[in-house]
Amino acid sequence: MRPDQLDLLTTVDAPTLTPDGGRLVVGTSRPDFRTDGYTGQLWVMPTDGSAPPRRLTQGYRDAGAQLSPDGSTVAFLRSPAPGSDSGAPSAPQLALIPLDGGEGRIVTDRRLGVTGFTWSPDSRWITFSSPEPEPGRYGTVAGVGPGQEDPRLVTGPDHRLNGKGYTADQRSRLFEIEVPDPSGEPAFAARGRMAAPQDDPAGPPALPAARPLTGGERDASDPVYAADSRHVFFATTPEAGFGQSLRTAVAVVEARRDASDRPGPTAASDAGTVRLVAGGIEVPVGFGSPCVSRNGEWLYLLGQDLGESGLEFVASNGAVYALPADRAVREATIGWDRPAAGLQPRLLTDPAALGFAGSLRPSGQDQVLALGASRGRTVLVQVSHHGRSEVLVDQQGEVTGACEAGGTLAVSSTSAASPGAVGVQHRGSGLRELFDPNASWRADLPPAAAMEREYGGPDGAGGPRGHRPNQPAVHGWVFLPEGPGPHPVILTIHGGPYAQYTWSWFDETQVLVAAGYAVVMCNPRGSDGYGAAHGAAIQGRLGTVDHQDIIAFLDGALEEFGPGGGGQLDDRRIGVQGGSYGGYMTAWITAHDHRFTAAIVERGYLDPVSALGSSDIGWFFSEQYMGSDPEHLRQQSPLHHVDRVRTPTLVIHSEEDLRCPIEHAQRYYQALWARGVEAELLIFPGEDHELSRSGTPWHRRVRFEHVLRWWDRHLAQQVTDE
Template structure:
């Protein structure tokens, strides 16, 4: 009998991303990421022949190679690698051979973009505004609201600038400057203009606001967007007269749906093509294998009359198409997470990077006119998956008290036996404006393999169900969203006789951690809980989080000085005296999104009252520990979760053992 997946199987999983079709349409370059024998992340470039379906590993070594980009003649791949210490741009022949380092920026370089004639490259380089004369320890003077960022720590005066490199003369010219980040560069078809995105600066209250800029090669700049928002991923039309790009305007704060835009470059006229499309243009899927993959840009159709893009709808990330008149149609129909793609619109085909609950991530090839006959190009996890038993989710929905349809999934243990009863774990996603769905999730499969039925749900506030649904939890954290989650649990224990209603546990991270804290402050129906990278106190979160100063206003409705009582009313810390559920608090020491003081406050309050609580602090770990943290600590984290639930459900049984069928599942 095959075993269920284990925490340590994280070391065996591989993940495929960033497909790039060659100019002749015969090959696709892609990136495969894995954890090596030293338990460090590494990634390498592969090239697959689309006719043969055979892949060849193109780069090697204990380092990270990524962002492959074909030269226009298909003879060279530019890519980014950390093999020399910092990320730099390298070149390698598409016929094989040694890679050659192109950039040597002190702070690193990335994002290579070929000129249409193949004679030069645009890259981004990190540039210090003022170089330090010496490396002596000195104070950090803070004058901006955004002076720190999760995953980066305290920010110094270093900004990403665009650098033009002539490949024949090796001449380098820095095209941009100033205290702004410049990114997502795209060259016009005639090579006379570039489009790129420019941040609004660290002093801006909305830290991820960005503008779309068009610049001529003689230095003349024009801003395309008129509204304030976050605008990214510009792509030129074949005639060079229009730009397609993605963006959102913060109309509903962080709950605003993403949209597809076009701009007429000559006149500056901007149209939002998906204004009537009531779903999110972008990938909102939650998972623990896909973090950090590049966001796929939109693609123009062959006739220039429409644009392909990824959208998140009802638990799936799928390929969509929008006409210049704003008519949207869904192109791919599979229940899956399509997280990357590359198109040859001239030849009418595409290569997709996709995941499903039982496929961590692979490449698929299909004609755009016959997507039902897709061909699988890679099977990177064949060895692992042939030796383990995975669970296939079962979907169900219900209508909540506001008339919204709420989508949910159940994972049964892989060795589920009819007639037996199982404990159930409620998993709550972060965001809250994100989406569970049809993607591979190691943690969920592990819990199922450990003998648990796993319930995961998209309560109000989640992406995938329209603008009204995604903003429905704003200023109501712990209200309707809490009722949706409890209704999902009630539905399962009422309709599924294989779930033991006396053996329920709960966990979640970030917003899911907030909600876990909120749940144990309102009910004792769960026998154990694990809160991860959570929020416990909105009053302190406002000033200590890297996003607290605007996220709190958007989500709870007030700045800290406007109505502190409202922030306190939504703070789980206020409810600590009511907590009866044994609580495990997991937090990263270097989490700047939900800083560790949030976990500290909750632990001290519960411990001081004699509650059952344990606090685990993960060193050198930020908010994304579960997705891209130290591999060993990721495994530790999963082991803590399963052990906490096992121990406390064993106590709840009074006999110290779980049902025999659960033990059998763990063989």
């Protein structure tokens, strides 16, 4: 694919099903160059394939659909087009639409938007999470812009987040609304003299009243109702104020209503009493992603062991836990040191083998669906409170979301063939593709085929390059462009480091291969998907065994496909590139291996020393991965070894990157320039750490054009023998 074809790539949300499993609703999203944003709508379709998918909504960006438990209404998040001058908040708002069609009705007007929501089991209520701006900030006072706000007093290390900025002055809270009839007569805000009496009850309000359930002392997210439709479980932090650790907890709050089951007062101070269910200040396991079983008997949680310090996150896989939901409501405690005695979630899965992440979803009456990373795939697993686990979907790609109802399983996924599709399977049948919004161009733009390989182990490629004593096998993929070789080679390195390359469609690879470059990529030690021990192998020694694995895989590919093998790879034209941890490793490798013709270092974590204060994760990441000894930390810094680099390097960074602050890139580029190394610094305004994945479409396109320009300059020219 070409950079100007980015707007073809459509992804899909997690699907949602009617109670009988007969109909499915899913949201789509794609880059849009015209508006320089992301657009997408909701689609509805029968799961038996008897009718084609039909566009249900017509908003600019509609996403996150959830069907009401009674199956009549779809709730979703609606965002206006970039630059919209409607006067309404530009952040996503909660909206409703009847499943059988109609107009979407927005039911919130939160200044900073709605980030998540859940239906009550009786379909009468919705609880949503929304950041609440501190008075005087984020436009809450007319004429007071960001430069005129009061100063911020920071009293802890965890006070900023990439893509969000400062966090303590916009903590997320929970609010509850009574669901209006989505087919009823719409109400609009009063104007002029009719708007003067603020408490005039004569007419209906334009929006349903949002009653606060939680205060602002802690973040509150991922709400889910208990079976009684009155209690709400949610994820939060044990500590109030600024975070001191990575611990998370699950709490419960009662949605207080009067005897007629009507909403109570809406004053901000009338939030309910929050009680702790799981986790706590002194509990090593952090809990989140609460999910209540359909029969209401079980509360499932994702948990991560963070050790006594609450910071030991390296290769700490998420696991599924469960506890009786009714006990969680009855025995939850108001204190935040630890949950009630005896109320301990029971571990259901082995965190050393398969790590779970994302959101849990109910399955059947008393089970749960979870997503786990496994050897370049994301698989769908069904977990029971008895501790039994069953892999339901394991294919060459990544399951991104799932829903089960009425004996129908719906799965959203990515694969080598498509950036996003939805499939279904009924009892006793296999997974069948139901909807792929990319089908219109897939036939004309077939993806480059991935060749799965293992190199470096006893059974890997032989010879002096492909095999090393005691070198474990390294798993990865090789992509070859069309036509005869030898092709220039680009070694790409993923971020994380606890992440993984997968079988799924990857725009980076597709653009490079279409431009004539062979791509080599692997999951070295430190990656996710191969067990906790594999992920923790680099702790305290970044740039050692991970470096060894990456080079072993490259050498194995050159041994099989290079001049001594198939002749498709040119071992004299090799580039290396990576972002985040991949940027770190690219800078590290070019300081220690001078075989590479050129390099691209993108959003690199290039100085773990300065990151201790400048990065949003620096207060824990550097020490946990690289240790606390100052000299040992410095020895693992690419900036400390930059004087060894001779490879021409393009440095790419975003101005608003808080994960790997731009000063890393500026200092690295300056050091290369001062030493006479050919270097360029490409800076993207208005973007953060997620530029290549979710930056504005135009910037993503321009980024690809600069990447190809750099590689064309250094790798496209065929090397000839003298």
